[in-house]
Amino acid sequence: MKPQQQSDRKLIFDDEGIKAFAIHLKKIRIREGYSQSQLAFESGLSLSQIARIETARINPTLSTVFALARTLNVQLSDLFDFELSPKEK
Amino acid sequence: MKPQQQSDRKLIFDDEGIKAFAIHLKKIRIREGYSQSQLAFESGLSLSQIARIETARINPTLSTVFALARTLNVQLSDLFDFELSPKEK
DNA sequence: AATAAATATAGCACAAGTGCTATATTTATT
Protein backbone atom coordinates (compact mmCIF):
# COMPACT_ATOMS: atom_id res chain seq x y z
CA MET A 1 0.00 0.00 0.00
CA LYS A 2 1.81 3.07 -1.20
CA PRO A 3 1.21 6.09 1.00
CA GLN A 4 -0.34 8.68 -1.31
CA GLN A 5 2.89 10.59 -1.86
CA GLN A 6 2.15 14.30 -1.92
CA SER A 7 4.20 16.16 -4.51
CA ASP A 8 5.65 19.43 -3.35
CA ARG A 9 5.16 21.28 -6.57
CA LYS A 10 2.15 23.48 -6.55
CA LEU A 11 -0.09 23.41 -9.54
CA ILE A 12 -2.57 26.17 -9.75
CA PHE A 13 -6.18 25.43 -10.43
CA ASP A 14 -7.92 28.74 -10.14
CA ASP A 15 -11.26 27.56 -8.91
CA GLU A 16 -12.76 31.00 -8.61
CA GLY A 17 -11.67 32.05 -12.08
CA ILE A 18 -12.69 28.77 -13.66
CA LYS A 19 -16.13 29.03 -12.13
CA ALA A 20 -16.54 32.60 -13.28
CA PHE A 21 -15.59 31.61 -16.79
CA ALA A 22 -18.00 28.69 -16.76
CA ILE A 23 -20.92 30.90 -15.82
CA HIS A 24 -19.99 33.55 -18.32
CA LEU A 25 -19.55 31.08 -21.17
CA LYS A 26 -22.91 29.51 -20.52
CA LYS A 27 -24.54 32.92 -20.55
CA ILE A 28 -22.97 33.78 -23.87
CA ARG A 29 -23.68 30.41 -25.44
CA ILE A 30 -27.36 30.76 -24.61
CA ARG A 31 -27.41 34.38 -25.67
CA GLU A 32 -26.04 33.32 -29.05
CA GLY A 33 -28.62 30.58 -29.30
CA TYR A 34 -26.44 27.51 -29.18
CA SER A 35 -27.01 24.22 -27.44
CA GLN A 36 -23.97 22.48 -26.02
CA SER A 37 -24.08 19.92 -28.76
CA GLN A 38 -24.36 22.48 -31.53
CA LEU A 39 -21.43 24.32 -30.05
CA ALA A 40 -19.49 21.10 -29.79
CA PHE A 41 -20.22 20.07 -33.33
CA GLU A 42 -19.45 23.39 -34.94
CA SER A 43 -16.33 24.06 -32.92
CA GLY A 44 -14.91 20.61 -33.36
CA LEU A 45 -14.70 20.15 -29.61
CA SER A 46 -16.26 17.19 -27.93
CA LEU A 47 -19.58 17.50 -26.19
CA SER A 48 -18.13 16.16 -22.98
CA GLN A 49 -15.56 18.89 -23.06
CA ILE A 50 -18.17 21.62 -23.37
CA ALA A 51 -20.04 20.15 -20.42
CA ARG A 52 -16.88 19.89 -18.36
CA ILE A 53 -16.10 23.50 -19.00
CA GLU A 54 -19.54 24.79 -18.14
CA THR A 55 -19.56 22.79 -14.96
CA ALA A 56 -16.12 24.12 -14.07
CA ARG A 57 -14.65 20.70 -13.75
CA ILE A 58 -11.60 21.40 -15.87
CA ASN A 59 -9.20 24.16 -16.66
CA PRO A 60 -9.41 24.63 -20.42
CA THR A 61 -6.59 25.71 -22.66
CA LEU A 62 -6.49 28.88 -24.72
CA SER A 63 -6.89 26.94 -27.95
CA THR A 64 -10.11 25.50 -26.64
CA VAL A 65 -11.38 28.88 -25.60
CA PHE A 66 -10.40 30.37 -28.93
CA ALA A 67 -12.39 27.68 -30.71
CA LEU A 68 -15.40 28.60 -28.61
CA ALA A 69 -15.06 32.30 -29.35
CA ARG A 70 -14.70 31.68 -33.05
CA THR A 71 -17.75 29.46 -33.21
CA LEU A 72 -19.91 31.70 -31.08
CA ASN A 73 -18.63 34.55 -33.18
CA VAL A 74 -17.83 36.77 -30.24
CA GLN A 75 -14.78 38.79 -29.39
CA LEU A 76 -12.36 37.42 -26.84
CA SER A 77 -12.90 40.57 -24.84
CA ASP A 78 -16.56 39.60 -24.71
CA LEU A 79 -15.84 36.08 -23.60
CA PHE A 80 -13.58 37.51 -20.92
CA ASP A 81 -15.81 40.32 -19.85
CA PHE A 82 -15.99 39.40 -16.19
CA GLU A 83 -14.06 40.31 -13.10
CA LEU A 84 -11.36 38.31 -11.47
CA SER A 85 -10.96 38.95 -7.79
CA PRO A 86 -7.68 40.80 -7.33
CA LYS A 87 -4.65 39.04 -5.95
CA GLU A 88 -4.05 39.62 -2.30
CA LYS A 89 -0.49 40.59 -1.69
CA MET B 1 10.46 -0.89 -34.50
CA LYS B 2 6.99 0.37 -33.79
CA PRO B 3 5.54 2.27 -36.75
CA GLN B 4 4.79 5.74 -35.42
CA GLN B 5 1.09 5.09 -35.00
CA GLN B 6 -0.86 8.21 -35.90
CA SER B 7 -3.89 8.77 -33.71
CA ASP B 8 -7.05 9.75 -35.52
CA ARG B 9 -8.33 12.08 -32.89
CA LYS B 10 -7.71 15.68 -33.69
CA LEU B 11 -6.35 17.89 -30.99
CA ILE B 12 -6.47 21.55 -31.67
CA PHE B 13 -3.44 23.72 -31.21
CA ASP B 14 -4.48 27.11 -32.43
CA ASP B 15 -1.16 28.34 -33.66
CA GLU B 16 -2.45 31.66 -34.88
CA GLY B 17 -4.28 32.43 -31.64
CA ILE B 18 -1.43 31.24 -29.46
CA LYS B 19 1.00 33.45 -31.31
CA ALA B 20 -1.29 36.45 -31.06
CA PHE B 21 -1.61 35.90 -27.35
CA ALA B 22 2.14 35.57 -26.94
CA ILE B 23 2.78 38.87 -28.63
CA HIS B 24 0.06 40.62 -26.72
CA LEU B 25 1.18 39.28 -23.36
CA LYS B 26 4.73 40.38 -23.95
CA LYS B 27 3.54 43.85 -24.85
CA ILE B 28 1.51 44.12 -21.68
CA ARG B 29 4.22 42.66 -19.46
CA ILE B 30 6.68 45.25 -20.70
CA ARG B 31 4.12 48.01 -20.50
CA GLU B 32 3.56 47.11 -16.87
CA GLY B 33 7.27 47.07 -16.23
CA TYR B 34 7.86 43.43 -15.46
CA SER B 35 10.70 41.16 -16.46
CA GLN B 36 9.86 37.55 -17.14
CA SER B 37 11.45 36.49 -13.90
CA GLN B 38 9.63 39.08 -11.85
CA LEU B 39 6.38 37.98 -13.40
CA ALA B 40 7.24 34.37 -12.73
CA PHE B 41 8.14 34.98 -9.13
CA GLU B 42 5.15 37.10 -8.26
CA SER B 43 2.65 34.94 -10.07
CA GLY B 44 3.94 31.69 -8.72
CA LEU B 45 4.47 30.38 -12.22
CA SER B 46 7.80 29.02 -13.33
CA LEU B 47 10.12 31.15 -15.39
CA SER B 48 10.30 28.48 -18.06
CA GLN B 49 6.57 28.60 -18.35
CA ILE B 50 6.52 32.34 -18.92
CA ALA B 51 9.15 31.95 -21.62
CA ARG B 52 7.26 29.13 -23.26
CA ILE B 53 4.13 31.20 -23.39
CA GLU B 54 5.80 34.26 -24.85
CA THR B 55 7.50 32.17 -27.49
CA ALA B 56 4.18 30.51 -28.32
CA ARG B 57 5.53 27.06 -27.71
CA ILE B 58 2.66 25.94 -25.52
CA ASN B 59 -1.04 26.35 -25.17
CA PRO B 60 -1.56 27.67 -21.66
CA THR B 61 -4.55 26.98 -19.46
CA LEU B 62 -6.98 29.56 -18.19
CA SER B 63 -5.67 29.26 -14.65
CA THR B 64 -2.24 30.18 -15.90
CA VAL B 65 -3.57 33.15 -17.79
CA PHE B 66 -5.62 34.26 -14.81
CA ALA B 67 -2.50 34.20 -12.67
CA LEU B 68 -0.77 36.42 -15.20
CA ALA B 69 -3.63 38.88 -15.29
CA ARG B 70 -3.81 39.07 -11.53
CA THR B 71 -0.11 39.68 -11.16
CA LEU B 72 0.08 42.22 -13.94
CA ASN B 73 -3.00 43.78 -12.43
CA VAL B 74 -4.84 44.07 -15.71
CA GLN B 75 -8.34 43.15 -16.72
CA LEU B 76 -8.88 39.95 -18.64
CA SER B 77 -10.49 42.04 -21.34
CA ASP B 78 -7.19 43.88 -21.58
CA LEU B 79 -5.17 40.70 -21.80
CA PHE B 80 -7.52 39.50 -24.51
CA ASP B 81 -7.76 42.73 -26.40
CA PHE B 82 -6.65 41.37 -29.75
CA GLU B 83 -8.37 39.95 -32.77
CA LEU B 84 -8.77 36.35 -33.65
CA SER B 85 -9.15 35.68 -37.32
CA PRO B 86 -12.73 34.58 -37.91
CA LYS B 87 -13.54 30.98 -38.56
CA GLU B 88 -14.03 30.14 -42.18
CA LYS B 89 -17.16 28.14 -42.67
C1' DA C 1 -47.40 10.97 -17.98
C1' DA C 2 -44.64 9.72 -21.81
C1' DT C 3 -41.16 10.97 -24.94
C1' DA C 4 -37.56 13.55 -26.62
C1' DA C 5 -33.86 16.78 -26.15
C1' DA C 6 -30.34 18.76 -23.53
C1' DT C 7 -26.91 18.41 -19.84
C1' DA C 8 -24.13 16.10 -16.75
C1' DT C 9 -21.02 12.07 -15.35
C1' DA C 10 -17.78 8.48 -15.91
C1' DG C 11 -13.75 5.90 -17.40
C1' DC C 12 -10.09 5.02 -20.48
C1' DA C 13 -6.09 6.26 -23.41
C1' DC C 14 -3.24 9.56 -25.17
C1' DA C 15 -1.40 14.20 -25.73
C1' DA C 16 0.26 18.00 -23.65
C1' DG C 17 0.70 21.64 -19.80
C1' DT C 18 3.61 22.60 -15.83
C1' DG C 19 7.35 22.67 -12.32
C1' DC C 20 11.98 22.00 -11.73
C1' DT C 21 16.73 22.26 -12.89
C1' DA C 22 20.28 23.27 -15.83
C1' DT C 23 22.40 25.47 -19.80
C1' DA C 24 22.57 28.22 -23.90
C1' DT C 25 21.75 32.41 -26.18
C1' DT C 26 20.63 37.17 -26.60
C1' DT C 27 20.50 41.85 -24.96
C1' DA C 28 21.86 45.54 -21.90
C1' DT C 29 25.45 47.81 -19.03
C1' DT C 30 29.90 49.49 -17.72
Add this chain to the structure above:
DNA sequence: AATAAATATAGCACTTGTGCTATATTTATT
Protein backbone atom coordinates in the same frame (compact mmCIF):
# COMPACT_ATOMS: atom_id res chain seq x y z
C1' DA D 1 35.33 43.90 -24.90
C1' DA D 2 33.92 42.08 -20.58
C1' DT D 3 30.29 41.29 -17.44
C1' DA D 4 25.77 40.94 -16.02
C1' DA D 5 20.92 40.50 -16.80
C1' DA D 6 17.24 38.80 -19.41
C1' DT D 7 15.33 35.54 -22.37
C1' DA D 8 15.18 31.13 -24.73
C1' DT D 9 15.86 25.88 -24.80
C1' DA D 10 15.99 21.36 -23.08
C1' DG D 11 14.78 17.13 -20.61
C1' DC D 12 12.42 14.68 -17.11
C1' DA D 13 8.51 13.51 -14.10
C1' DC D 14 4.05 14.36 -12.88
C1' DT D 15 -0.50 16.09 -13.57
C1' DT D 16 -4.20 17.04 -16.24
C1' DG D 17 -6.72 18.50 -20.56
C1' DT D 18 -9.06 16.25 -24.34
C1' DG D 19 -11.42 12.91 -27.43
C1' DC D 20 -14.18 9.09 -27.42
C1' DT D 21 -17.87 6.25 -25.93
C1' DA D 22 -21.44 5.16 -23.03
C1' DT D 23 -24.88 6.11 -19.54
C1' DA D 24 -27.36 8.82 -16.24
C1' DT D 25 -29.89 12.75 -15.08
C1' DT D 26 -32.41 16.88 -15.88
C1' DT D 27 -35.36 19.80 -18.61
C1' DA D 28 -38.54 20.70 -22.36
C1' DT D 29 -42.33 19.16 -25.38
C1' DT D 30 -46.51 16.95 -26.74
